[in-house]
Amino acid sequence: MLLLNNVTKKYGNFTALEDVNLEFSNGVYALLAPNGAGKTTLIKMLATLIFPTKGEILWKGDEIFGLDASYRDIIGYLPQDFGYYRNHSPREFLLYMSALKCIPPSKAKEKADQFIDLVGLWDVGDKKMKKFSGGMIQRVGIAQALLNDPKILILDEPTAGLDPRERVRFRNLISSLSKDRIVILSTHIVSDIESIAKRVVLIKNRRLFANDTPASICQILMGKVYETDNISNVKIPHLVLTEHQEMGKTITRFASESNCSDGACSVSPNLEDVFLYIYRDEVI
Amino acid sequence: MNDKTKNESIEYILSQGLVKPQTARRRILEMLRIIGFRFIFWDIGYSLFFTAITLAVVFLLFGFVPDDYRYSSSIAVAPLLFLLITMFAETSERVCRLYELKQTCYYSIWQVTALRVICYSIVGLVFTTIVTIISTDSGYEFFSLFPLCLSALFLCAILSISFMRFFRGKWVNFVFTATWVFINTIIPFLLREKWENILVEIPIAFSTVLAILGGVVLVYQVAKMLSEVKKYVIA
Numbered sequence: 001m002l003l004l005n006n007v008t009k010k011y012g013n014f015t016a017l018e019d020v021n022l023e024f025s026n027g028v029y030a031l032l033a034p035n036g037a038g039k040t041t042l043i044k045m046l047a048t049l050i051f052p053t054k055g056e057i058l059w060k061g062d063e064i065f066g067l068d069a070s071y072r073d074i075i076g077y078l079p080q081d082f083g084y085y086r087n088h089s090p091r092e093f094l095l096y097m098s099a100l101k102c103i104p105p106s107k108a109k110e111k112a113d114q115f116i117d118l119v120g121l122w123d124v125g126d127k128k129m130k131k132f133s134g135g136m137i138q139r140v141g142i143a144q145a146l147l148n149d150p151k152i153l154i155l156d157e158p159t160a161g162l163d164p165r166e167r168v169r170f171r172n173l174i175s176s177l178s179k180d181r182i183v184i185l186s187t188h189i190v191s192d193i194e195s196i197a198k199r200v201v202l203i204k205n206r207r208l209f210a211n212d213t214p215a216s217i218c219q220i221l222m223g224k225v226y227e228t229d230n231i232s233n234v235k236i237p238h239l240v241l242t243e244h245q246e247m248g249k250t251i252t253r254f255a256s257e258s259n260c261s262d263g264a265c266s267v268s269p270n271l272e273d274v275f276l277y278i279y280r281d282e283v284i
Numbered sequence: 285m286n287d288k289t290k291n292e293s294i295e296y297i298l299s300q301g302l303v304k305p306q307t308a309r310r311r312i313l314e315m316l317r318i319i320g321f322r323f324i325f326w327d328i329g330y331s332l333f334f335t336a337i338t339l340a341v342v343f344l345l346f347g348f349v350p351d352d353y354r355y356s357s358s359i360a361v362a363p364l365l366f367l368l369i370t371m372f373a374e375t376s377e378r379v380c381r382l383y384e385l386k387q388t389c390y391y392s393i394w395q396v397t398a399l400r401v402i403c404y405s406i407v408g409l410v411f412t413t414i415v416t417i418i419s420t421d422s423g424y425e426f427f428s429l430f431p432l433c434l435s436a437l438f439l440c441a442i443l444s445i446s447f448m449r450f451f452r453g454k455w456v457n458f459v460f461t462a463t464w465v466f467i468n469t470i471i472p473f474l475l476r477e478k479w480e481n482i483l484v485e486i487p488i489a490f491s492t493v494l495a496i497l498g499g500v501v502l503v504y505q506v507a508k509m510l511s512e513v514k515k516y517v518i519a
Contacts, residue, residue, distance in 0.1 A: 047388045069390050077388045083381025085327055099323040100389035100396070148390070 001025050002046070002152060002182055007055035009041050016041040018206045020055075024152075027198030028178045031186040032271075034279050037203045039186040040080055043156045046184060047077045059152075073102065076150030080157045080186075082141040086130035090121055090140045093129070094147060101148040115143035120169065134161030142170070146177070153183045159192050171196055190272040200271065204278060214271050221269035221277055224255050228264035236260055241276045308507035315391055315399055324399050331372035338368050346415075353472055355429060355483040358419040360468035362433035363440035366408035367464060370444050371457040373400065378454040397448070398509035405441055405502065412437050431491035432483060438498025440464060445505045 002024040009017045017038045031039045044050045045057060048064060048071065057064045064071045085093055091112050098108035116125045119139040129137060138161045145153060155174075159167050174183055175196045187193060193200065193214075200217050202209040210217055225241070228234060231252040238256040245251070253267070255277050260266075306314075316324075342364055349357040374397060377383060386393035412433045420426045440460075447456045472479050 049384060049387060069392075072388055072392065073390045075388060077385060079385050081381055082385070083383075085382075088327070096323050096326050097389070099319040100386060100391050100393070102318055102390040104318060105320065144385075 001060060003058040005056050005058065007042075007045065007052045007057060009038075009045060009050065010053040015206055017045075017203070020203075020208050022201065022208065022211060024182045024184065026178065026180060026182055028174060028183045028185060028193065028196050030193035030197040030200045031184065031203065032188065032190065032193065032200050032275060033203040034188055038206050039188075039203065040156055042203070043154055043184070043186050046152070047075060047154050048072060073148065074151040076145035076148060076153045078141045078145040078155045078158050080160070082137065084129050084132075084137055084140060087128055089124075089126045089128055090116055090143070091125045093140060094144060097144045098147055103148060111147055115146050118146070118173070119143045135163055135166050138162055139166070142173075151181050153177065153181055155183070155185045157187060158185060159187065159189060167192065190270075190275050194271045202275075202278060209278065217274055218269045218271060221255060221274050223266060224257060224277075225253065225267050225269040225273050226256065226260050226264035227251055227253050227267050228262070230263060234260060234262045234264055236262065239277060239280055241273050306511075308510050311395075311510050312399065312402070315395065319391060319396065319399075324396055324403070328373045328376065331369065331376055334372045335365070335368045339365060346418075352477060353480055354419050355432065356468070356472045356480050358415055358429055359432055359436045359483065360465070362412040362415045363408065363437040363464070365411040366404050366437060367440055367444070367457075367461040369404050369407070370401070371461045374448065374457050375455060395510055398506050401441070401445060401509070402506055405437075405506075408437050408441070409434075428484070428488050428491075431488065431495040432486065434495040435491060435498050438495065438502050441502050442498065442505055445502075445509060449509070 004020055004022040007017065007020045008015065020042065031042060033039050041050070045052055046064075051065065059067060059071055059074075085096075088096075094112035094115060095108050098111055099105070103111055113125075116122055119142055121136065121139055121143070124132070124136070129140065132140070138158065142155075142158060145155065158174075159170055162170060171192065174185065177183060178196070178198070185193060185197075197214055199211060200214050201211045202217070210220070226234075226238075229246075229249040229251055231240065231250075231254065234254065234256075236256050236258045238254040238260070241253045241255055243250055243252050253273065254264075255269075255273060342361060346357060346361055377393065377397070383393060386396075413430070416426055416430045416433050420429055444457060444460060447460050453459075475482075
């Protein structure tokens with residue numbers, strides 16, 4: 001079990017995260033917040049790249065920085081800005097990462113092949129990565145994170161650059177991987193995690209705002225979300241969430257604290273509604 | 285606490301107590317076996333190329349140095365192979381976008397750098413010997429100049445490692461190499477023959493002790509690099 005106790009991170013006078021308490025067990029945990037909210041700071045602390053200024057991070061009761069290599073041995077990390085070697089193939093790169101992850105050379109080739117296949121890059125496994133699309137590079141990044149069969153998989157904005165088909169494939173992969181490991185996934189794209197997250201962690205104003213199941217998080221807006229095809233008729237104070245076209249009409253989804261009877265019908269809130277509502281004052 | 289938990293706790297405590305701390309030598313051998321030379325020097329071909337080009341230019345200029353400045357010029361040039369290769373290879377490593385990711389692996393890139401520093405030091409030692417042989421005419425001169433050149437090499441290696449440890453800047457090696465070249469150009473320029481005479485008159489015993497001390501500190505520093513990864517967080 002991974003535990004964060006009163007974790008605070010400061011950079012000089014600037015507080016990036018304040019007094020965060022979290023507990024992770026097997027399953028997908030989605031860190032959902034707008035850009036700049038502190039997701040990456042939290043992720044970097046979990047990946048031992050930065051120290052908390054206050055508080056502690058414990059893995060099975062031991063401080064992760066004290067565990068040193070034995071903690072790094074059980075994590076798989078995909079950074080937000082995943083660099084790669086342009087002049088090498090995914091297979092060469094995975095062999096290199098296997099060596100750094102202390103996978104013996106005899107097993108490394110097998111592992112590299114297994115994960116190249118898993119992320120659907122078998123046909124281009126020996127091609128130089130300079131010709132790869134953003135999505136293909138991201139898949140190489142996911143493969144390297146899985147090489148050491150990590151107990152904690154930390155993914156910072158993993159779906160950036162993936163096309164819709166790849167996103168679905170990625171969701172399914174993460175869902176299957178989460179059965180026997182902790183997957184911590186930072187994103188600001190709600191659809192990436194709506195169906196697979198065991199818990200959603202929301203960070204607001206540098207503090208933990210919510211940590212609950214997607215269904216419970218949606219309860220925050222229960223009875224407050226409406227849809228109408230004529231928003232100008234709605235006279236009560238409201239927040240427009242989304243708009244879409246349906247049979248030539250513009251359907252507006254909005255949230256209101258007051259009971260609405262201006263031709264709008266109440267609908268079940270989804271995670272995206274809650275996200276837009278909670279972060280309505282912030283740039284997303 | 286039930287018996288099962290108690291027994292598990294006792295076993296865990298015992299197992300921790302029975303684990304011998306790994307020595308630097310064992311760690312080096314293990315890393316060489318797992319990582320291998322191919323991946324220790326992965327993707328630093330360009331750095332080696334630039335080092336070779338720069339050294340060739342330095343050697344060309346070294347040939348024009350008057351005999352009156354043999355000691356000062358040899359001491360300035362002796363650590364250059366080490367400095368240049370560290371500068372090109374480690375700067376490119378630090379600016380690489382994979383540096384952060386590689387810091388989260390079982391063998392962090394900091395430890396791999398430690399292995400590379402060992403190799404650079406060995407190659408630097410050979411280079412220093414060649415520079416000394418070229419610069420001297422007699423056995424006495426060789427034994428007088430060699431410990432001084434060695435001391436310069438070890439000093440540069442120790443300072444390079446220290447700067448890498450204490451400064452997170454990407455260009456720290458570049459700045460240090462530039463500073464070394466600058467200081468070794470400005471001192472002979474300002475003091476003229478005085479500086480050369482000071483170096484010539486340093487007793488062999490003193491410079492030998494200095495070189496041995498430098499070697500010991502360097503070994504200690506590299507051993508620390510291999511074991512203290514958590515001190516070198518990067519962000």
